[in-house]
Amino acid sequence: MAKDNKITFYDLAISTGATISPFVWATKYALKHKGFDLDVVPGGFTGILERTGGKTERLPAIVDDGTWVLDSWGIVEYLDATYPDRPLLIPHESVAATLKALDHWFWGAAVGPWMRCFCADYRDLSLPQDHEYITHSREKMLGRKLEEIQAGREDRLAGISAALEPLRSTLAQHPWLGGSAPNYADYRILGGFLFTASVCKTPVLAPDDPLRDWLDRCLDLHGGLGRHPGLFPLFGLEQREGDVPLFNRQGGLGGIYKRNTGPASTQAETQKITQGMKQPA
């Protein structure tokens, strides 16, 4: 299998040359994680069915020495099952389960809202032959004109950034979602950020966002796979007065992740919450 260590990868790109779909981005990282070289078949949204000889209407899709594999999760499962001696993408089935839940949250909290912030730009950046398809299909999905959906995004970006605390608090404790090394958990979530970077004509995260360290390390992986010149900067959003804080500057100081190491670690909080009580707890 994988003759000359090459796997055929059907890309889904826009006019900048950058990959666009979060799932196609995640798949690209997954193939590199397994150590494969990519034989890239370029293209956009129009004509996927023709390009793949009738095999699929949607990407990602790969061909491994004649074997077609579809669907981002289908591809991950295939790669780990077929090449178990190469670095695992999903090292335990529990990672798949918790990651799917996390990804579902991330889609609703960030990827979907960002998509609505940049949907007209997205169409304008797509390949000329894809303009009509993107406009038509996204307006059917989202129910309004792309320009209307995108309008007012500057009032929504702070809230989306603020919603990402679950990732910030975790990545303050672990170098990667994979633990001490990246795996598909990182790539899957990264895919949503890379989709956004493909289209975000204005930045979506604060310059000093704690996620920047993890994101920079992700972009550097596999020979700088995420350092595509067509991507827009994610970092540079300014904190506006009246908006929610772009991220929690007290992150890690309290909340459910503070470790109890004995009375000295909790005294300050205890004093704060019991101040004024008649008798000690």
Added chain:
Amino acid sequence: MAKDNKITFYDLAISTGATISPFVWATKYALKHKGFDLDVVPGGFTGILERTGGKTERLPAIVDDGTWVLDSWGIVEYLDATYPDRPLLIPHESVAATLKALDHWFWGAAVGPWMRCFCADYRDLSLPQDHEYITHSREKMLGRKLEEIQAGREDRLAGISAALEPLRSTLAQHPWLGGSAPNYADYRILGGFLFTASVCKTPVLAPDDPLRDWLDRCLDLHGGLGRHPGLFPLFGLEQREGDVPLFNRQGGLGGIYKRNTGPASTQAETQKITQGMKQPA
């Protein structure tokens, strides 16, 4: 270690006898998962420092043959490191990372909001000697009278239930967050539901919520550990007109988890989103 297979467990309970803290609940399951018997030291919030001989102000805390271990994550790490031949709670470090992110989301989406829906009931259900501490500390944390915070909960319960789709979609694909068998990912999230069941004088989830199957299986684990007679029913919330749907009845039919198995699996969606286009995509 663990003489006679017993570990000392400092409980944190209310007047019904039910454990109250999500973290103490999760720890109880963790100890049972590792196959230990519990030597339970009963008690509530008041006097933890005295009860533990000055070792800690917060629970969970365990003592394993003289070794004190604090903090829910600290205990999990200790148990897996000390007893690696017993069933692992965290089978890979990536499970810890993705679970912490998921737990952070779950706390903000459900446990915190439910706590605010039942905070006065919570105080009333606590041990008599804890009433003042609960009232005082929670009002300091939450900034208002418990009765004011709790008021109007019937208008908030539908939204909290609706927010749990990331768990529903995952548990439609995997029997447990642990994959094919439960692990600490299940217990950690379960802890939030059991906290809620300890105090929810009105139900918080629809009778036919898809989460019911997983929750019922969780409660049955380890000899019915979650079948405590002091718990209130989680299921029984009625769909009110005008509220958001309590759960997505189309769950699994679309969205990011539908598998692409070829053109036949995507045709209906393609037709829907391209209907009216001049030329096919």
